[in-house]
Amino acid sequence: MNRIIKKAKTLKGEITPPPDKSISHRAVMFASLAKGQSRIKNFLWAKDPLSSLNAMKSLGVEITITDSKEIIVNGKGLHSLKEPDNVIDCGNSGTTIRLLSGIVAGQRFLTVLTGDDSLRYRPMKRIINPLSLMGANIMGRAENKFPPIVIKGGFLKGISYEMPIASAQVKSAILLAGLYAKGETTLTEPHKSRDHTEKMLKNMGVNIIINDNTVKLSPVDHELNCFDITIPNDFSSAAFFIAGACLVPDSEILIKQVNLNETRTGFIEVLKNMGATIEIFNITEQGGEPVGDIFAKSSSELKGINVQGDIIPKLIDEFPILCVVATQAEGKTVIKDAKDLRAKESDRIKAMTSELKKMGVKIKEFEDGVEIEGPCKLIGTEVYSYKDHRIAMALSIAGVIAEGETTIKDANCVDISFPEFYSLLEMLQK
Numbered sequence: 525m526n527r528i529i530k531k532a533k534t535l536k537g538e539i540t541p542p543p544d545k546s547i548s549h550r551a552v553m554f555a556s557l558a559k560g561q562s563r564i565k566n567f568l569w570a571k572d573p574l575s576s577l578n579a580m581k582s583l584g585v586e587i588t589i590t591d592s593k594e595i596i597v598n599g600k601g602l603h604s605l606k607e608p609d610n611v612i613d614c615g616n617s618g619t620t621i622r623l624l625s626g627i628v629a630g631q632r633f634l635t636v637l638t639g640d641d642s643l644r645y646r647p648m649k650r651i652i653n654p655l656s657l658m659g660a661n662i663m664g665r666a667e668n669k670f671p672p673i674v675i676k677g678g679f680l681k682g683i684s685y686e687m688p689i690a691s692a693q694v695k696s697a698i699l700l701a702g703l704y705a706k707g708e709t710t711l712t713e714p715h716k717s718r719d720h721t722e723k724m725l726k727n728m729g730v731n732i733i734i735n736d737n738t739v740k741l742s743p744v745d746h747e748l749n750c751f752d753i754t755i756p757n758d759f760s761s762a763a764f765f766i767a768g769a770c771l772v773p774d775s776e777i778l779i780k781q782v783n784l785n786e787t788r789t790g791f792i793e794v795l796k797n798m799g800a801t802i803e804i805f806n807i808t809e810q811g812g813e814p815v816g817d818i819f820a821k822s823s824s825e826l827k828g829i830n831v832q833g834d835i836i837p838k839l840i841d842e843f844p845i846l847c848v849v850a851t852q853a854e855g856k857t858v859i860k861d862a863k864d865l866r867a868k869e870s871d872r873i874k875a876m877t878s879e880l881k882k883m884g885v886k887i888k889e890f891e892d893g894v895e896i897e898g899p900c901k902l903i904g905t906e907v908y909s910y911k912d913h914r915i916a917m918a919l920s921i922a923g924v925i926a927e928g929e930t931t932i933k934d935a936n937c938v939d940i941s942f943p944e945f946y947s948l949l950e951m952l953q954k
């Protein structure tokens with residue numbers, strides 16, 4: 525499905541973004557490992573977390589959904605999963621396949637994990653290597669590069685592991701396998717990635733110690749506590765509207781109850797340093813995370829900046845929309861140290877470079893990032909989403925500030941994380 529976007533005069537109003545995708549995956553997976561009944565409210569009903577929910581059902585977990593869309597998971601404990609009688613399809617979801625690999629690495633049965641055309645070309649050595657070191661029999665297609673992955677788990681040992689890249693998915697896979705391992709599991713990341721797994725497992729009674737970029741998990745000799753959670757709303761989805769408010773003249777958007785976990789909000793730090801007007805208030809706590817309301821408004825004097833190093837994992841999913849913001853900033857914005865973006869749902873460095881060029885942007889592509897020179901008048905044209913939800917949404921915000929009409933090809937991929945994206949965008953234009 526293609527989507528036509530017209531230039532917006534203004535974006536005004538109040539929105540509640542969808543529930544957090546990362547926490548939705550984890551809630552349904554971790555509740556499946558607990559002993560007892562867990563209740564999950566405000567789950568993200570989008571394709572990616574549904575891949576995790578269906579995967580846990582395939583592993584024999586009893587999951588029911590109430591009329592009010594609450595999920596009830598009847599966890600039977602760490603060792604209660606059953607061998608699936610078919611291959612598990614993880615769809616487009618890197619989080620599902622990588623976290624699940626860690627879980628099934630601890631099971632004494634055979635699991636085969638696969639996914640869609642994009643997922644079957646995403647790198648898996650990053651989990652296959654550490655899980656093999658822990659003692660799992662695990663193999664992937666093309667000499668362990670890609671899914672399908674075949675795993676026969678059981679009898680794991682804890683390891684001490686230096687992660688070559690910062691990745692919450694890899695870190696989580698190792699920690700989940702660590703729940704089944706004999707001995708301590710310790711890992712160190714080059715930069716700190718999102719920490720939802722650590723927080724949630726701690727809350728379930730797992731002994732986890734965090735020291736800068738090092739996480740240590742003690743062997744588990746008891747069942748994990750079940751939990752009730754109301755999932756906070758997703759900062760990464762809110763980011764498109766924060767950018768929209770900053771870029772469209774006379775705009776003001778209030779975004780309600782957003783997860784403000786500091787391992788996720790690097791985009792706000794960067795936008796503020798560029799000169800954007802963004803305020804945060806009503807900070808409370810929900811689902812073990814700080815949440816608050818975000819107010820953003822037109823910011824006409826943005827300046828280009830350098831974005832690199834430790835902040836990159838804190839805005840990794842916001843790279844496509846940050847590129848769009850940079851097109852409107854005075855001077856050069858340089859984003860570096862982000863090579864892993866080439867291994868996301870699409871090669872996001874290549875995708876943003878080629879599509880923003882079509883819209884008239886001066887953008888240079890590096891192996892690990894981009895340089896964008898602004899400000900620049902965007903021209904509406906036909907652009908491609910690469911079937912990547914975040915590329916489709918970022919280009920749509922570019923379309924809202926471009927002259928004329930912008931056609932986003934294959935825009936229905938927004939269903940992966942944000943099915944109501946286009947209806948909210950239309951609502952704000954009224």
Ligand code: S3P
Binds near residue numbers: 690696841
């Ligand atoms: C995620 C981690 C990040 C992020 C992805 C979700 C998670 O991936 O890009 O959208 O839920 O753990 P990496 O771990 O590959 O950086």
